[in-house]
Amino acid sequence: MARGRAQGPASGPSKGELLGPEQRRDWLRLIRTENVGPRTFRALINQFGGAGAALEALPSLARRGGRLMPPHTPTIAEADAEMEAHARMGARLVALGERDYPPALAALDDAPPLISVRGEAEVLRRPMVGIVGARNASAAGRTFAARLARDLAAGGWVVVSGLARGIDAAAHEASLDGGTVGVFAGGLAKPYPPENLGLMEKVAATGALVSEMPIGWEPRARDFPRRNRLVSGMSLGVVVVEAAERSGSLITARLAAEQGREVFAVPGSPLDPRAGGTNRLLKRGATLVTEAADVIEVLTPIAGRREDPVVEAEAPFVPAGPVTPGDDARARVISLLGPVPTPTDDLVRLSGCTVAEVQIVLLELELAGRLDRPGTGRVALK
Known part of the structure; x- marks a missing residue:
């Protein structure tokens, strides 16, 4: 990736970092821009070679996509203020590809370009196991989640969860000594739920708190x-410990399967509605768990095959160079789109346009708020 603005020695990246302060600010402004998500961010960087160049191109891209006003982009002052807010609370922004970015997360095609991290970032480089479950968990469920988390931590695994009531809180509390990772739904300055604030401080002391959202979100x-x-x-x-038939924990299990992760479930009584979701996961092929060894046996070979990202002097994107499709090419691509999700490969094949041309047209539509990406490699008009 091109380095964007020239950087003096004092403003260059620190050890283990890819970005200097100005580049990190540009990345922050770009990912906080209206209608720019992780996949769009990556496409913009690939097309324009850097966040600075992509920011300059946004107004014309959105205009060609049919939007009269450019998408809202944070000002330099607003981005600086967010970075200063991180510093005041002892947190920092870690970029995709940097040493402290979680390796498993970096492998996703929609990995956040920047994550907010508070605490001991070292734990983010170690193999992790997610433990999730019901907020209104039973006493038995909380006890099992705590035992499982404690045993996994003793075996060298980092437990990650969502800091919610019930199973999440029990798993975090039991794995504090080994380092645990809590993920926020909002920004780091907006902890939720408030009754777990004390637990969050404990997590930050020995593990890490993580968010992809603006710090005050x-x-x-x-x-x-x-x-x-x-x-x-x-x-x-x-690992799903307890989950009803309709629960956020089942969303996590579905996402894990889509991401190619192993899914584990703890069996429960058919008479307990909090076990309905976990028992259904087992029927659908999830690995049954009654002790930590069940998890460790499956995941140890996977952890052994994992390769940590190599920190280089440039960011982990390969610029393709800017392309400006002609009106005819743009019309052919748009004519193939509709409310039904369509593979981008089909758009390239049927339009006769190059991959770069199709990607630019999709960027234009997305920045104009007219495109939806319901799944990897598929797009639809809103």
């Missing part, structure tokens, strides 16, 4: 599935 209902995606994405496998 108040969590909304739609943000919790995004949080669940990070819990499963950081993990090599996810």
Whole structure:
């Protein structure tokens, strides 16, 4: 990736970092831009070679996509303020590809370009296991989650969860000595639920707190599935201890399966509605868990095959160079789109355009708020 603005020695990356302060600020402004998510961020960097160049191109891209006003982008002052807010609370922004970025998370095609981290970042480089379950967990469920987390931590595994009531809290509390990772649905300055604030401080002291949201972001209902995606994405496998037939824990299990992670479930009584979801997972092929050894046996070979990312002097993207499709090419691509999700490979084949041309048209539509990406490699018009 091109380095963007020239950087003097004092503003270059520190050891283990890819980005200097100005580049990190550009990355922050780009990922906080309206209609820019992780996949769009990656496409913009690939096309324009750097966040600075991508920021300059945003207004014209959105205009060609049919939007009169450019998407909102944080100002330099606003980005600096967020970075200073991180520093005041002892947190920092870690970029994709840097030493302290969780390796399993980095492998996802929608990995957040930047994550907020508070605590001991070293734990993020170790193999992780997600433990999730019901907020209204039974006493037996909490006891088992605590025992499982404690035994996994004793075996060298980092337990990651969502800091919620019930199973999450029991797993975090039991694995504090080994280092545990808690993932926020909102920003690091907006802890939720408030009754777990004391637990969060303990997690930060020996492990790490992580978020992909702006530091002052108040969590909304739609943000919790995004949080669940990070819990499963950081993990090599996810254990569901208790979950009803309709629960956020089953969303985490589904995301884990989509991400290629191992899914484990703890069996429960058919008479307990809190076991309905876990028992259904077992029927569908999840690995049954009655002790930590069941998890360790499956995940140890996977952890042994994992390769940590190599920190280089450049960011982990390969610029393709900017492309400007002609009106005819743009019209051909748009004519193939509709409300039904379509593979991008089909758009390339049927439009006769190059991959780069199709990607630019999709970027234009997305920045204009007209495109939806319901799944990897598929797009639809809103």
